[in-house]
Every structure is written in structure tokens, then in C-alpha cells.
Amino acid sequence: MYKQYEDADPEETQEWIESIESALQEHGAERARYLLEKLIDFAERKGARMPFNTNTPYINTIHSFEQEPFPGNRKIERKIKSLVRWNAMAMVTKANKETDGIGGHISTFASSATLYEVAFNHFLKGPEHPNGPDMVYFQGHASPGIYARAFLEGRLTEKQLENFRRELSPEGGLSSYPHPWLMEDFWQFPTVSMGLTSITALYQARFMHYMEDRNIIEKTGRKVWAFLGDGEMDEPESLGAITLAPREKLDNLIFVINCNLQRLDGPVRGNGKVIQELEGTFRGAGWNVIKVIWGTDWDRLIEKDSTGALAKRMEEVVDGELLKYVVAGGAYIREHFFGKYPELLNLVKDYSDDDLWHLRLGGHDPEKVYSAYAEAVKTKGKPTVILARTIKGYGLGETGEGRNITHQQKKLNEEELLHFRDRFDIPLSNEETIKAPFYKPPDDSEEMIYLQERRKSLGGYLPARNTSSIKLINPKVDIFNEALSGYGERTLSTTMAFVRLLSKLVKDPDVGKYIVPIIPDEARTFGMDSLFRQIGIYAHTGQLYEPVDSDQFLYYKEAKDGQILEEGINEAGAMSSFIAAATAYSNYGVNMVPFYIYYSMFGFQRIWDLIWAAGDMRARGFLLGATAGRTTLNGEGLQHQDGHSLLAAAATPNIKAYDLTYAYEIAVVIKEGIKEMFQDQKDVVYYLTLENENYVHPKLPDDIEKDIIKGMYKIRSTEKPVLRLLGSGPLMGEVLAAAELLEKDWNIKPGIWNVTSFSELRREAEETERWNLINPDKKYKKSHLEKCLSKNKVPTVAVSDYVKMVAEQISPYVPGKYYALGTDGFGRSDTRENLRHFFEVDRYYIVLKAIRALEYDGKIDKSIAEKVIKKYSIDPNKPSPITV
Ligand SMILES: Cc1ncc(C[n+]2csc(CCOP(=O)(O)OP(=O)(O)O)c2C)c(N)n1
Numbered sequence: 001m002y003k004q005y006e007d008a009d010p011e012e013t014q015e016w017i018e019s020i021e022s023a024l025q026e027h028g029a030e031r032a033r034y035l036l037e038k039l040i041d042f043a044e045r046k047g048a049r050m051p052f053n054t055n056t057p058y059i060n061t062i063h064s065f066e067q068e069p070f071p072g073n074r075k076i077e078r079k080i081k082s083l084v085r086w087n088a089m090a091m092v093t094k095a096n097k098e099t100d101g102i103g104g105h106i107s108t109f110a111s112s113a114t115l116y117e118v119a120f121n122h123f124l125k126g127p128e129h130p131n132g133p134d135m136v137y138f139q140g141h142a143s144p145g146i147y148a149r150a151f152l153e154g155r156l157t158e159k160q161l162e163n164f165r166r167e168l169s170p171e172g173g174l175s176s177y178p179h180p181w182l183m184e185d186f187w188q189f190p191t192v193s194m195g196l197t198s199i200t201a202l203y204q205a206r207f208m209h210y211m212e213d214r215n216i217i218e219k220t221g222r223k224v225w226a227f228l229g230d231g232e233m234d235e236p237e238s239l240g241a242i243t244l245a246p247r248e249k250l251d252n253l254i255f256v257i258n259c260n261l262q263r264l265d266g267p268v269r270g271n272g273k274v275i276q277e278l279e280g281t282f283r284g285a286g287w288n289v290i291k292v293i294w295g296t297d298w299d300r301l302i303e304k305d306s307t308g309a310l311a312k313r314m315e316e317v318v319d320g321e322l323l324k325y326v327v328a329g330g331a332y333i334r335e336h337f338f339g340k341y342p343e344l345l346n347l348v349k350d351y352s353d354d355d356l357w358h359l360r361l362g363g364h365d366p367e368k369v370y371s372a373y374a375e376a377v378k379t380k381g382k383p384t385v386i387l388a389r390t391i392k393g394y395g396l397g398e399t400g401e402g403r404n405i406t407h408q409q410k411k412l413n414e415e416e417l418l419h420f421r422d423r424f425d426i427p428l429s430n431e432e433t434i435k436a437p438f439y440k441p442p443d444d445s446e447e448m449i450y451l452q453e454r455r456k457s458l459g460g461y462l463p464a465r466n467t468s469s470i471k472l473i474n475p476k477v478d479i480f481n482e483a484l485s486g487y488g489e490r491t492l493s494t495t496m497a498f499v500r501l502l503s504k505l506v507k508d509p510d511v512g513k514y515i516v517p518i519i520p521d522e523a524r525t526f527g528m529d530s531l532f533r534q535i536g537i538y539a540h541t542g543q544l545y546e547p548v549d550s551d552q553f554l555y556y557k558e559a560k561d562g563q564i565l566e567e568g569i570n571e572a573g574a575m576s577s578f579i580a581a582a583t584a585y586s587n588y589g590v591n592m593v594p595f596y597i598y599y600s601m602f603g604f605q606r607i608w609d610l611i612w613a614a615g616d617m618r619a620r621g622f623l624l625g626a627t628a629g630r631t632t633l634n635g636e637g638l639q640h641q642d643g644h645s646l647l648a649a650a651a652t653p654n655i656k657a658y659d660l661t662y663a664y665e666i667a668v669v670i671k672e673g674i675k676e677m678f679q680d681q682k683d684v685v686y687y688l689t690l691e692n693e694n695y696v697h698p699k700l701p702d703d704i705e706k707d708i709i710k711g712m713y714k715i716r717s718t719e720k721p722v723l724r725l726l727g728s729g730p731l732m733g734e735v736l737a738a739a740e741l742l743e744k745d746w747n748i749k750p751g752i753w754n755v756t757s758f759s760e761l762r763r764e765a766e767e768t769e770r771w772n773l774i775n776p777d778k779k780y781k782k783s784h785l786e787k788c789l790s791k792n793k794v795p796t797v798a799v800s801d802y803v804k805m806v807a808e809q810i811s812p813y814v815p816g817k818y819y820a821l822g823t824d825g826f827g828r829s830d831t832r833e834n835l836r837h838f839f840e841v842d843r844y845y846i847v848l849k850a851i852r853a854l855e856y857d858g859k860i861d862k863s864i865a866e867k868v869i870k871k872y873s874i875d876p877n878k879p880s881p882i883t884v
Pocket residue numbers: 107108111141192193194195228229230231232233258260262263264268392407
């Protein structure tokens with residue numbers, strides 16, 4: 001390294017350098033590396049402590065003499081790239097000229113055009129490739145460039161480009177960012193919530209190994225490519241999971257980080273060097289790191305740097321200053337970069353200021369980018385990250401290139417358009433240019449023929465999402481029999497009932513193999529350890545040790561073909577695995593059925609953004625929030641007790657959420673979920689809350705299966721309706737007890753309903769109401785809720801172990817006054833009984849609420865409520881659970 005410029009004994013230093021030089025010349029780099037490692041090892045053993053350093057010098061990892069030759073036609077590829085650049089820029093400019101403020105990004109793709117074009121022309125395998133397509137995660141806000149290329153390829157029309165960010169226009173438009181939900185046969189991976197690309201791509205690559213190791217798919221060398229921004233790498237999810245990749249030997253994974261050194265507001269690391277920082281982090285984690293910093297123009301200077309002054313200067317200059325060079329011109333660069341040392345000034349004495357300003361950087365040099373990709377795809381046993389230095393807003397002229405405001409630039413003025421046209425040789429007249437038209441050469445032009453041939457030889461166009469349908473054989477009906485027929489006198493929790501069902505499902509001869517149980521280190525909590533032995537925990541390397549419990553029947557069994565994904569304490573990673581499995585139907589053409597079971601509180605609250613992305617990605621699978629319910633999980637307290645995930649679930653468009661009471665409900669819902677997602681091919685995710693309270697589970701009553709799915713079924717009706725009680729999940733027990741008290745102590749007999757899903761009831765009621773609104777000429781339709789409750793305007797009291805808003809979702813659609821009891825506020829640790837009393841959802845509060853509801857309706861006298869309070873010792877001075 002060049003940090004210690006002062007040398008106590010230069011002669012001695014020179015001797016050492018010469019020795020290594022001769023080793024390099026005579027025996028090559030491998031031998032030189034060996035010698036250096038030996039020396040370091042020796043010095044360290046003798047007490048010379050080496051400073052820890054994960055960095056290499058600030059130069060390209062691949063030296064010019066090691067470069068794989070570029071096989072393409074540079075001239076034609078430049079033409080194509082220029083056209084893609086132009087159309088991408090024109091698309092955003094037009095959209096914003098027409099509708100000011102519609103937004104879009106020009107400068108990001110301008111910086112990464114070469115990174116994408118080299119990949120498209122030489123590396124990314126398409127859907128018809130015999131080995132199967134690569135999976136490509138595009139940097140979300142580089143979408144204009146990806147659309148522009150698809151336009152040249154003939155996949156998108158001019159009209160579609162015109163309607164960029166105008167998806168509601170009658171002819172259809174293009175979504176702002178990659179959204180499979182909105183462009184289902186185009187985009188595969190939603191990437192624009194920064195941080196999610198890295199972690200989901202990592203687990204996608206890992207899931208590919210899982211599918212190969214379990215012999216569900218063949219190993220054909222498919223790759224996962226993730227194109228990322230350097231600013232985006234600051235998200236904890238971007239770096240938080242990177243150690244997984246070397247550990248799992250994911251040589252199918254390639255990250256390409258577009259290091260334009262800028263994010264939205266300014267530099268990523270003004271006072272440091274983001275490329276070096278990322279290199280250190282990735283190398284430390286065990287990745288193959290390829291830095292592509294300098295273009296071919298710099299090679300000559302680097303070769304001539306006999307004094308090491310250039311290397312030293314490259315090392316010391318910070319990103320903030322490097323960014324200044326982009327905008328300040330050649331004279332400034334000569335003075336401030338090269339002017340620091342006389343040897344450096346001398347090095348560039350033959351260069352004009354203009355030459356200095358236009359020395360090309362690595363990420364804009366196709367030959368450098370090509371050789372990095374070529375090495376990445378050949379690398380065995382570990383993942384590769386390419387750190388490519390680029391310029392944000394490259395080619396946008398003096399107002400846009402490299403400026404801090406460049407990210408916000410949404411259109412080009414006339415002068416800038418003309419400059420852009422000249423810089424990239426777009427064959428348009430001045431008159432045409434200023435209208436920013438889309439431009440596509442004739443199909444028989446050399447560049448169009450080249451572009452089509454390249455994609456054809458790589459297996460067709462990308463991005464492309466596979467929408468072809470595949471059918472899954474039904475699980476055998478008898479799998480569900482046990483849960484449906486109840487467990488007699490035996491008490492058990494819904495979690496246990498679910499686990500019993502899951503262990504039967506994995507044994508099903510047709511479906512079992514495709515079930516993917518995913519757990520973040522809570523299998524024992526949920527009583528799932530029996531599955532360890534039964535189906536094994538997936539481990540790419542198998543089990544290299546004898547587990548401490550090997551003498552036990554249920555030992556911790558890891559296996560190469562293990563079925564369980566045990567992700568450790570890592571909900572974000574586990575959810576990323578879920579996403580990979582839940583979209584395998586599209587990415588691999590195989591229906592995998594993930595069951596991701598986790599501590600309910602650490603689901604929606606912690607990783608909702610990933611769940612949202614799963615929705616966008618059209619995931620299909622089961623999420624199971626176990627140890628759910630604010631008062632049902634009793635000892636754990638505030639940070640563990642989930643009383644609101646159902647609210648988040650209700651707000652996520654394709655989540656079907658259920659809070660279930662009895663084992664038969666679980667069986668009915670899972671059976672239906674498998675049918676809906678894996679036979680009817682609907683893009684929904686089922687979310688079930690599961691609890692750990694033990695109670696008796698009866699047999700499935702007749703004819704209620706459809707009602708369970710719709711969200712509500714009748715437990716008991718009364719001859720003369722006076723009052724309704726709605727119970728949900730484990731609090732059904734309190735509702736039933738309250739009904740008994742009402743009858744015994746107060747001679748009131750309520751009707752009782754079990755609500756399996758407030759959100760499904762609400763959705764259907766809302767949809768029905770909408771239909772009625774816009775169809776005044778048609779016969780009035782009734783929602784399930786209305787059909788169940790008729791027009792009976794008796795008061796309703798609904799109880800759940802969640803915040804009141806969960807039950808209140810249906811209140812606009814319930815005839816009569818509606819009252820919800822719920823568990824708003826921070827949790828506490830105590831017994832279930834005390835907690836339910838504290839949160840005012842126990843049987844006594846339910847009775848009180850019911851009595852008061854009748855009183856408000858003028859049905860009974862106020863004095864009764866006073867008696868209720870007295871009889872059940874309800875303390876009016878008890879602290880409120882909702883005030884903080
Ligand atoms: C989680 C999240 N936060 C903020 C944003 C808004 N955003 C969009 S682009 C951007 C800057 C991106 O910088 P960088 O990753 O360096 O990409 P570049 O455009 O420089 O290639 C920001 C902050 C986002 N998309 N996602």
C-alpha cells in the first residue's frame with residue numbers, strides 16, 4: 001500500500017521489490033502470491049503484527065494484459081447503446097413535457113448503459129436458452145433504459161413508451177419501475193424499494209441451489225444477476241445478508257454495483273471511497289471482488305507510473321473530489337489531481353486539458369466491463385461482485401453530468417437535446433431533435449440485425465416473466481381428516497394443530513416433495529422439531545459434524561437434500577426465501593408450496609416491505625404468524641405480543657388473512673389455499689395467525705366450509721334475536737363464556753358467530769357495495785356479511801385479540817350498532833387471564849359491553865350495568881390499556 005510514502009531504506013525496499021518482480025516474471029502471479037503469503041505468515045509468527053487490510057490498490061482488479069478479448073463489434077454496439085440512451089432520455093423528457101411532475105429518471109441509466117448493454121449483448125441468457133434463463137434484478141429506476149431497449153427489440157410500441165408512467169391511459173402504459181403486478185409478462189422482480197434487491201437476489205441464488213440439491217430441477221448453470229446502485233448499498237438489507245453467499249458457495253450469483261459515487265442528494269461517500277469500502281466489506285465476507293474503475297485510456301498512464309505516484313494519488317483522492325473532476329474540466333484536473341506531485345504532472349505533459357477531461361472510466365468502457373463479466377461467470381465456488389466506476393448523468397451535458405442535482409433532472413431543454421444528439425451521433429435533424437422523438441432504425445439496418453442476432457443467440461429477450469400455467473396434483477383428502485374430525489377431549493393449540501397437518505402434508509406422495517417449510521430459528525418453540533429428522537434441514541454441504549443430539553431420535557439433521565429452510569434468526573432472509581419459493585412457479589415452472597412460520601410479532605411489523613414486494617411479485621404461499629395474539633402469548637410482554645399484524649395484512653392487497661379458532665378451520669383454509677393458489681393459479685398469499693393456547697377442538701360442523709373461507713360462520717342463532725356476539729381466534733373461548741354468563745346471570749341469549757377473517761368479510765362487502773353502487777338497474781346483491789346477519793338491527797359486540805380496528809373493518813356493513821373489543825396498547829407480561837382483564841377483552845368486559853349496548857338501544861335499564869360492574873368486581877379505577 002502507498003500510505004507510508006516515507007521510506008527509511010529505499011535501497012532495501014527496491015531489493016525486495018526486485019525479488020518479487022523476478023518471481024512474477026519467471027514463475028507468474030501464483031508463485032509471487034505464494035511467496036508473499038509465506039513471508040507474511042513468517043513475519044506474523046515472529047511478532048510483526050500485520051495491519052488488517054481487506055483492500056487492494058485503487059486500480060482495476062483485472063489488469064489489461066489479463067483481459068478476456070472483447071468478442072463483439074464495438075462500433076455497432078456503440079450505435080445500439082446510443083439509441084437506447086436516446087430513447088430512454090426521450091421517454092422521460094416527453095412524459096415530463098406533457099405532464100409536468102410525472103417524474104422518471106434519466107441520469108441513472110445514463111450512468112449504467114454500458115453495464116447493461118454489454119450484459120444484454122453477451123451474457124444474459126433469455127427464456128429460450130437451452131440452459132434456462134438467467135434471473136436479472138434490474139436497478140429499479142434504470143427502467144427507462146430497459147424499456148428503451150425493449151422498444152428497439154420490437155417488444156414495446158411507441159405508444160407504450162409515450163405512456164410511460166401513465167398506466168391508466170386507455171392504450172395502456174408502462175409502469176414507473178419493475179412491477180410484475182402491473183406488467184406481468186415483462187418484469188420479474190420488483191426492485192425499487194432499495195435494499196430488497198440484494199437480499200432477495202441472494203436468497204434467490206440460494207434457492208436455486210436448494211432446487212438443484214433436492215433434484216427438483218437440473219443444474220444447468222443459470223445465473224442470478226443483480227444490478228445495484230452504490231447509494232442503495234447503505235440499506236442494511238443490502239449488506240446484511242452478504243455472508244450467506246460465500247458460505248453457500250453461490251457461484252451462480254453476480255452483483256453489479258453501479259458506482260457513480262452519487263445518490264439522490266449528493267455523494268455516497270464524499271470524504272471517503274465507496275468502492276474501497278464496498279471492496280473491503282465484500283472481500284471480508286468472502287466474495288470475489290472485481291473492481292472496474294479505470295477505462296482503457298488510463299492503462300497507458302498506469303503502465304508508465306514507475307514511481308508509484310499515480311497509484312498513491314489514486315489512493316488518497318476522495319470521492320467528493322473525484323466528482324468535482326467530472327464537472328470542472330481538464331485544467332482543473334491537471335491542477336488538482338495531477339498537480340499534486342511533479343512526477344504526475346510530467347506523466348500527463350503530452351495530454352491536452354480536453355484529453356484529461358475525457359479519460360474514460362471503467363464502467364463506461366465495454367472492454368473492461370466485458371472482461372469483468374467474463375471472469376464473473378467463470379468464477380467457481382463463490383459469488384462475484386463487480387464494482388464499476390461510472391458517471392451519473394453520463395452524456396447529459398454540462399447541466400446534468402455528475403451534478404448533485406442530476407438525479408432530479410426530469411427533462412432536457414433544446415440545447416441539451418442537441419448536445420445529446422451530437423454526443424451520441426443520433427441521426428436526427430435539429431428540427432426533429434428538439435421534439436425529442438423516439439428513434440428506431442429500419443429492421444434491416446446493421447445495428448438492428450446485430451441486436452436481434454445477439455439476443456437470439458442468448459435465448460431471447462429479457463426481462464420476461466413466465467406466465468404459463470402449471471397444475472399441481474391435489475393433496476390426498478385424508479390428510480385433512482384428523483384436523484377436520486377434531487381431537488376429542490384432548491386440548492391443543494392452533495400451532496400444534498397446524499404442525500400436525502404440515503407433517504402429514506410433507507408425507508403426501510404427490511405434493512409432499514414440493515412443500516417448503518421455512519423457519520427463522522423457532523422450530524422448537526412451535527413444536528416442529530419432529531420435522532428435523534423426518535425431512536431434514538437443507539444444507540448445501542450436507543452435515544459435516546456429529547450433532548450433539550445424534551443419540552436422540554429427533555436429532556438436528558442437516559442434509560444436502562434436506563427440505564426445511566432453517567434460516568437462523570433472520571426474518572428478512574427467511575422472507576426472501578419465501579419469495580423465491582413462492583414464485584418458483586414462474587421462475588422454474590414448478591409449483592413449490594412454501595409455509596413460512598415465524599414469531600408473529602416479527603412478521604408484518606418487521607418485514608412488511610418484503611411482504612409487499614412478495615405481493616408485487618405475485619407470490620403464492622402460506623405465511624404463518626405463530627405465537628400470535630396480544631393476550632394469548634402471555635409471558636413475553638411488550639416487544640413480543642402481536643396485536644396488529646392483521647391490520648397490516650388487511651392493507652396488503654393480495655394477502656388473505658385468517659385468525660382461526662379451531663383445528664378444522666385451519667384444515668379448511670389450508671385446503672382452500674392450496675386449491676386457490678396452486679390449482680386455480682391465483683396470485684394471493686394466505687396469512688394465518690396461530691396461537692399457543694391449549695383448548696379443545698371440536699369436529700367440523702356440517703355445511704360451513706364455504707363460510708369459513710368467506711370469513712364468518714354461525715355458532716348459534718336464537719329464536720328471537722336480541723344481541724349478537726362475534727368472536728375471533730382464541731378469544732372465541734371468552735365469547736362463549738360471556739354468552740353463558742349473559743344467559744345465566746342476566747337472562748339474555750345472544751346469537752354467536754365465529755369470524756375467521758374480518759378482512760375477507762370487509763373486502764367482499766366493499767366489493768358488493770361497489771357493484772350495487774354502479775348497477776342501479778340490476779337486482780341488489782347481498783354480501784356474505786349481510787346474508788349472515790340479515791337486516792336484524794340488534795347490537796353487535798365483536799371481540800378479537802387484536803387492535804379494535806381489526807374488528808371495526810366490518811362495522812359499516814353490519815346492521816345495527818357495532819361495538820368492538822380489542823387489545824390496543826403496548827403488551828405486558830402476565831397470565832392470560834390477567835392480560836385479558838387488563839385489555840378489557842375477557843368474558844366480564846364482554847358481558848358489560850353487551851349489557852351497555854342493549855341499554856344504549858333502550859332495551860334495558862342503566863341499573864343493570866351497575867349491577868354487572870358490581871357482580872364481576874370490575875374496577876372503574878383500573879388503568880386504561882390504551883393511554884400511554
Ligand atoms: C427504500 C428506498 N428509499 C428511498 C428511495 C428513493 N430513491 C430512489 S433513487 C434514490 C437514489 C439512489 O442512489 P443510488 O443507489 O446510488 O443509485 P443511482 O441512481 O446513483 O444509480 C433514492 C434515495 C427508494 N427508492 N427506496
